Amino acid sequence: MNTIINDIEVLKAKTTKINEVDFDNLKFGSVFSDHMLECNFKNGKWQAPKVVPYGPITLDPSAKIFHYGQSIFEGMKAYKDAEENVWLFRPLDNFKRLNISAKRLAIPELPESYFMDGLKALLEVDKDWIPKKDGSSLYIRPFVFASGNGFHASPATEYKFIIATAPSGSYFSGEVKVLIEEKYSRSANGGVGYAKAGGNYAGQFYPTQLAIEKGYQQVIWTDDNTHEYIEEAGAMNIFVRINDTLITGPTSDRILDGITRKSIIELAKSEGIAVDVRKITVTEVVEAAKNGTLKEMFGAGTAAVISPISGFGYKDQDYTLPKLDDTFASYLKKRITDIQTNKAEDPFGWRFKVE
Amino acid sequence: MNTIINDIEVLKAKTTKINEVDFDNLKFGSVFSDHMLECNFKNGKWQAPKVVPYGPITLDPSAKIFHYGQSIFEGMKAYKDAEENVWLFRPLDNFKRLNISAKRLAIPELPESYFMDGLKALLEVDKDWIPKKDGSSLYIRPFVFASGNGFHASPATEYKFIIATAPSGSYFSGEVKVLIEEKYSRSANGGVGYAKAGGNYAGQFYPTQLAIEKGYQQVIWTDDNTHEYIEEAGAMNIFVRINDTLITGPTSDRILDGITRKSIIELAKSEGIAVDVRKITVTEVVEAAKNGTLKEMFGAGTAAVISPISGFGYKDQDYTLPKLDDTFASYLKKRITDIQTNKAEDPFGWRFKVE
Incomplete structure (x- = not known):
């Protein structure tokens, strides 16, 4: 079933995995929500992002990510308050830094609306995945990598930008x-x-x-x-x-x-x-x-x-x-x-x- | 059809792409042979390598290669002489360096036999892909990357080692x-x-x-x-x-x-x-x-x-x-x-x- 949220096309997962998750005992970044945002760079431009079911990525063995390390990411968190409002923390700073990283790694920079509207649509679709327990949050992982092919040490011509999310407990435990x-x-x-x-x-x-x-x-x-x-x-x-x-x-x-x-x-x-x-x-x-x-x-x-x-x-x-x-x-x-x-x-x- | 070459299991491709290739006008590393060697690290050890049809790799969006850059590679070439003998150049040095790279990137080191016997089996299966024209060669790309999952900045517990090959012309052309x-x-x-x-x-x-x-x-x-x-x-x-x-x-x-x-x-x-x-x-x-x-x-x-x-x-x-x-x-x-x-x-x- 396709819907549109914030101008973003949403392809909903047929089933949910949410009932398999123990929200009282979450590790960090090891259980993933039902959906992800996916956006592809090809023919010289970023194509419209879509919310799609969280699922496998298929790449040619010559995809440059495997060989030349062209990849960048961000880390963010979404929180839900007592009134079920959903909050992010300085998300535009993450967006700006992603593009700073992109430039240095010769990855095409992303339009702000694809990042922000895509993220909001994703959080709307998966809002039930945002933990409410103290110390827990929905960890958000935007990342971009070279999906284009070829054994030539030069920037790829195709990239994937994905935002995946993971309901998470605290990162470290114990003395450091x-x-x-x-x-x-x-x-x-x-x-x-x-x-x-x-x-x-x-x-x-x-x-x-x-x-x-x-x-x-x-x-x-x-x-x-x-x-x-x-x-x-x-x-x-x-x-x-x-x-x-x-x-x-x-x-x-x-x-x-x-x-x-x-x-x-x-x-x-x-x-x-x-x-x-x-x-x-x-x-x-x-x-x-x-x-x-x-x-x-x-x-x-x-x-x-x-x-x-x-x-x-x-x-x-x-x-x-x-x-x-x-x-x-x-x-x-x-x-x-x-x-x-x-x-x-x-x-x-x-x-x-x-x- | 499964066969065994050099103790390596071989799963042959049903069809060949070799007739689509113009061996007189090869670029570098952009056309790939019919097969590849594939070897997986899981449960704490490298599993037996296999020669399989060259084809897509499927990974979870949380696979660590996308996030933490755990990847290494080698570059080698195979040549065919006038008598159809196949030659490599100092291949054990590539194997040793791959393991030096592996150690520094916290990737499990490979057994020599998996690398060498696997490579030999792959070259036997795809020997028709080795160009004979002066200046051309079969470029060989062994690579290893983190296929294990999780948004946690630590070494993966699963890896893929692949050798893919590409009949290739010269790398640079013109003045540098x-x-x-x-x-x-x-x-x-x-x-x-x-x-x-x-x-x-x-x-x-x-x-x-x-x-x-x-x-x-x-x-x-x-x-x-x-x-x-x-x-x-x-x-x-x-x-x-x-x-x-x-x-x-x-x-x-x-x-x-x-x-x-x-x-x-x-x-x-x-x-x-x-x-x-x-x-x-x-x-x-x-x-x-x-x-x-x-x-x-x-x-x-x-x-x-x-x-x-x-x-x-x-x-x-x-x-x-x-x-x-x-x-x-x-x-x-x-x-x-x-x-x-x-x-x-x-x-x-x-x-x-x-x-």
């Missing part, structure tokens, strides 16, 4: 101990580190495995030249609290312009917390840990929102962070998620009602 | 003018530049497009920190000839250990050509161009073998290389391709007979 990386790195000056490009993530897996084998959960990425500047925490931006000042590195061509990161900066400042956006050295973090001024470290990103770090390893030495009763991390996480889920006022205009 | 890159870069210290990872190629497309818009065909990659050291030429290793010495950069975690590159080094030395494996600065290349001692530059890789460079741009200045009658590039290319195609003795033991 990190290892400050001294050998491997995730991005180069003049590289693609600021883009949400697939290849940035694949390159992190092996160093992260090595860290896990040593008893850590994540890697703190440092600059590739000196390994002296702290840049990201796993797949998240990183914040360090020394005394009562929150510090995070400036964005650059190596560091992702995280939406949670910039929201934290703005929110913290508005709450009177001192925020320094500047380069952070490993030396100062180690010194602060030694002299007791290092109060907190946490990762920030859409999936985990804020993920507190309990300690770090560096040069075969472990450093434990204090267990504070009141942390910036928990305070800011509550403030942001309250705004996201319509439990608090939103003086910043970040919340976006889907209707 | 290159731009020495001053802003973008392809790899980081401690990154994945030495691996044949998909993401390394996607990251090159945009800077290459910018170079093409300025009238060049390829980018010369420089180190990401100073842009003062010449590292690769497009997707190839680079050689510079100053006076009568051939210079190429040392392999590192940023530079691919190219099989054509190391063959050229060995071959040139055995022919009495002076070879320097050392860092090359942009400054010395520009100086050599100005004072007339820069005789040649060329890229080296499996696809193009040797691709001569006619000139380069740097800081808005163009430098033209001399047009010599006898070049190292053409001499070494003929020597290597004669060895590859069984037209000359192979004192190095590089040629590998498929039987």
